[in-house]
Amino acid sequence: MHLSNRNTSQWQKIDSDHHLHPFTDYKDLNNTGSKIIVSAKGTYVTDSENNKLLDMMAGLWCVNIGYGRKELSEVAKQQMDLLPYYNSFFKTATTPSVELSRILSDITPKGINKFFYGSSGSESNDTLVRLVRRYWDILGKKNKKTFISRTYAYHGSTMASASLGGMQAMHGQGDLPLPGFVHVTPPYYYKFGKNMSESEFCNYAVSEVEKKINEIGPDNIAAFIGEPIQGAGGVIIPPPNYWQLIQKLCKKYEILLCVDEVICGFGRTGEWFGSQFYNIEPDIITFAKGITSGYLPLSGIGISDQVSNIIIDRGGEFYHGYTYSGHPVPCAVAIENIRILKEEKIIENVKNNIAPYLQKRMKEFENHPLVGEVRGQGLLVGVELVKNKKQKEFFEPTGKVGNICRDHCMNNNLIMRAVRDGMMCSPPLTITKEDIDICIDRFSKALDLTAKDVNKLTI
Ligand SMILES: *Cc1c(COP(=O)(O)O)cnc(C)c1O
Numbered sequence: 001m002h003l004s005n006r007n008t009s010q011w012q013k014i015d016s017d018h019h020l021h022p023f024t025d026y027k028d029l030n031n032t033g034s035k036i037i038v039s040a041k042g043t044y045v046t047d048s049e050n051n052k053l054l055d056m057m058a059g060l061w062c063v064n065i066g067y068g069r070k071e072l073s074e075v076a077k078q079q080m081d082l083l084p085y086y087n088s089f090f091k092t093a094t095t096p097s098v099e100l101s102r103i104l105s106d107i108t109p110k111g112i113n114k115f116f117y118g119s120s121g122s123e124s125n126d127t128l129v130r131l132v133r134r135y136w137d138i139l140g141k142k143n144k145k146t147f148i149s150r151t152y153a154y155h156g157s158t159m160a161s162a163s164l165g166g167m168q169a170m171h172g173q174g175d176l177p178l179p180g181f182v183h184v185t186p187p188y189y190y191k192f193g194k195n196m197s198e199s200e201f202c203n204y205a206v207s208e209v210e211k212k213i214n215e216i217g218p219d220n221i222a223a224f225i226g227e228p229i230q231g232a233g234g235v236i237i238p239p240p241n242y243w244q245l246i247q248k249l250c251k252k253y254e255i256l257l258c259v260d261e262v263i264c265g266f267g268r269t270g271e272w273f274g275s276q277f278y279n280i281e282p283d284i285i286t287f288a289k290g291i292t293s294g295y296l297p298l299s300g301i302g303i304s305d306q307v308s309n310i311i312i313d314r315g316g317e318f319y320h321g322y323t324y325s326g327h328p329v330p331c332a333v334a335i336e337n338i339r340i341l342k343e344e345k346i347i348e349n350v351k352n353n354i355a356p357y358l359q360k361r362m363k364e365f366e367n368h369p370l371v372g373e374v375r376g377q378g379l380l381v382g383v384e385l386v387k388n389k390k391q392k393e394f395f396e397p398t399g400k401v402g403n404i405c406r407d408h409c410m411n412n413n414l415i416m417r418a419v420r421d422g423m424m425c426s427p428p429l430t431i432t433k434e435d436i437d438i439c440i441d442r443f444s445k446a447l448d449l450t451a452k453d454v455n456k457l458t459i
Pocket residue numbers: 061119120121122123125154155156157227231232260261262263288289
């Protein structure tokens with residue numbers, strides 16, 4: 001279905017004239033023009049020039065069951081015909097939001113049984129900040145307000161969620177972070193590991209958290225928040241013991257453990273949630289993206305019994321919510337999406353079959369002269385491009401080589417994302433081994449072309 005039969009350059013012109021994109025240098029985009037995406041099926045998206053691109057990013061880390069699943073569009077239509085909208089503010093509820101909450105309580109980490117909805121990951125992390133501060137207020141610990149997060153964390157783009165995030169460039173715009181948000185070293189061994197072994201580095205990264213807790217004072221710390229595997233920060237895989245030690249610290253100092261499951265949730269690690277993969281029991285989780293496989297906007301926050309009991313029994317009214325909290329249409333789509341994930345055993349297949357294959361094939365690139373490290377877990381991969389492998393020397397300025405490589409990928413009908421000078425993959429969970437082979441082939445070409453360009457750049 002096309003809205004009209006405009007051609008590519010007409011779409012690009014109107015796009016430049018009237019549309020401001022997220023995270024975009026507008027002048028730069030207007031020089032090249034947008035790639036206009038018109039349709040998609042399975043793991044491939046099609047642009048307005050009829051190129052079929054292998055989407056190794058699942059849209060934006062979100063199209064978990066792949067494109068073109070009619071079951072989801074049919075459920076959305078049925079729900080729209082039956083009840084397109086109703087709110088849940090004034091002692092009303094809609095059936096999909098109620099049913100989804102029951103289903104989520106079965107699959108989310110142990111102890112998490114209450115759910116509050118929004119429409120984006122950013123919103124849910126804002127909800128998290130308000131709810132956590134409210135929790136400590138109710139308990140009479142009114143100084144427990146500060147959040148500890150990590151450098152390179154991504155938690156969204158609103159004022160509070162960007163403050164939770166650890167992206168320097170974002171903090172540089174809009175006077176962020178807000179007061180009450182601090183950041184520590186992430187568990188990024190390749191970049192920050194120096195001469196330590198991985199387990200020494202793990203202890204170091206955890207000790208940095210403890211140092212920060214003591215610097216600010218445990219009585220002033222509300223929560224620690226982290227993505228199980230940092231996604232937009234560059235697919236940062238923590239050392240095996242990291243999350244266990246963080247959980248211990250949180251217990252020791254009476255700090256809530258908050259886990260942002262926006263990318264890891266709904267199967268990406270080969271478990272339903274990243275918290276289950278790392279065997280931790282968070283007090284609060286947030287989720288979005290994969291819950292509807294991106295077909296409609298929906299997010300939420302899942303709250304443990306221990307926290308929700310306090311909020312419910314002693315909190316009175318929680319003055320917070322969104323017009324679209326528990327919107328019936330995305331909730332109905334989420335129920336269908338979760339049914340498909342379960343019945344087609346998609347997450348088991350990721351764990352036992354597809355993820356090991358993707359990781360094994362991508363690891364082959366560690367032989368490439370440009371590649372410092374290939375790291376990954378589940379269906380997340382990061383390929384670190386470096387100037388000098390032996391000395392782990394990164395490119396300066398950061399980001400240039402990554403963008404060159406991304407453009408070569410795109411010209412080879414392969415969608416990957418560059419983060420600094422790393423190349424990221426986060427494909428649909430339904431990707432086949434045949435498509436992984438195609439990805440390897442195309443990425444290999446893109447890397448070789450990038451290496452040629454780099455040789456021209458640096459003498
Ligand atoms: C994408 C993302 C968010 C923000 O979600 P939006 O829907 O873009 O607001 C938050 N946390 C993580 C880990 C994400 O990847």
